[in-house]
Amino acid sequence: MDQQLVPLSTFCSFTKGLSYQGAHLDKDGPILMGIGTIKEGGGFRSQKLRTYNGPHKQVHRIHPGEVYVAMTNMAEETRRFLGSTAKLPDINGEYGILTHHVSKVNWKTDESIMQDFLYWVMRSHAFHQHCRNHGIGTTVYSVKGKDAEKFLVPAALSDELRTLTHLLNDLERQEQSILQLQAGLKTMIQTLYRSWFVDFDPVLAKVAGKSPPGMDEGTGQLFPESFEDSKYGEVPAGWSYVFLEDLATLTKTTLNPKSRPEEQFLHYSIPAFDDGERPDFSFGDDIESNKFIVPEHCVLLSKLNPKWNRVWIPTVSDGVVQIASTEFLPWVPNAGVSLYYLYSMMISQPFRWQMDSRISGTTGSHQRVRPDDCAKIPCLMPSQEVMATFHEKVEVMFKQLRFLSEKLTDLRTIKQAHIQRLLI
Secondary structure (H helix, E strand, O other): OOOOEEEHHHOEEEEEOEOOOHHHEOOOOOEEEOHHHEOOOOOEOOOOOEEEOOOOOHHHEEOOOOEEEEOEOOOOOOOOOOOOEEEOOOOOOOOEEEEOOEEEEEEOOOOHHHHHHHHHHOOOHHHHHHHHHOOEOOOOOEOOHHHHOOOEEEOOOOHHHHHHHHHHHHHHHHHHHHHHHHHHHHHHHHHHHHHHHOOOHHHHHHHOOOOOOOOOHHHHOOOOOOEEOOOOOOEEOOOEEEEHHHHEEEOOOEEOHHHOOOOEEEEEOHHHHHOOOOOEEEEHHHOOOOEEEOOOOOEEEEOEOOOOOOEEOOOOOOOOOEEEOOOEEEEEEOOOOOHHHHHHHHOOHHHHHHHHOOEEOOOOOOOEEOHHHHHOOEEEEOOHHHHHHHHHHHHHHHHHHHHHHHHHHHHHHHHHHHHHHOOO
16 A cells, blocks of 8 residues: 555554562452463453552553553563554453553544554554564563554555454454353353252252252253262262263373474464464474374363363364374263263363362462373263263254354454555
């Protein structure tokens, strides 16, 4: 586009966040907004929200709808994170507090369409590359606000740029709608699992001489009418607690992708999970270190920092070898065990507490559960009939989740293509 270009500073400035005090982390207070809340390449990430009740100034606050930018790099070995930009969505509380790793965008223009346009420009590869080019440091890279503000942008918006901006805004709204639908489906699955296998609502109703609420007669008859003692407390009669290794088998077959440099793999990694549970297609030459081969019909359970609930059912691959970071443990359900029951159990609060109690490691950022310790987590084994019925009831929800995930991937691909058109 042949048009006059001006520095980004014409329309906005960057204000650095707070050098926070670790003693005030995870205390009742506003959400602390650092680089962990930004996806690499741009976009808000909600998996790593932490609270902060320490002293701060008004200038360090950010409100829903406002934009902030990563000014330091999350990984020491690469500069790819610099310039990644996010817009704060509605969160619990009126505002968040920015850390010194990010900067808030302060608008000098009141024109909302220009603000939106520049937000999408800051989501572009060109802006990120500009920040990387100006990055300084040896082990930790950072870019100064005044250098980021030198990025050149159009002085005025053409009709085409306005149309593109409106289109990107619409795609963003569609993406948020899909994410809300996904969250709703996951909540429904978790609610049903908790009712049946944690709170034992159907059994409690039958003990009280009542029919299980919201349940047809045939399903209700599958549940016991009494409890019995177990090592881990009362359990419905005929059910039992077993170890995780009794429900599923851990596979540890590894592969060195660099030994097959020109082959394309479907790669399940921690960053890919945090970026909307979207595995990456990568060539072997671009993948570092050995990976687990992902078997069919398995659940990937992250052993890293179990406070983050990372559990993943891989998609069905069409001829492409699937591999996973060794931070993920591939569990294949044993005969008679539902894949969906296994997944639902692994994301349930009781299981997460068990994972948390088995962590090893001295730092909060690198705590892990050893595979052998994970295998010994006590898990509820209901009757085969109840487990099969649970599988049938949630199967349609899991199919909807896969469908929505595919739509989300398509939507993000389209959105990224339009972002790149902004500066052509």
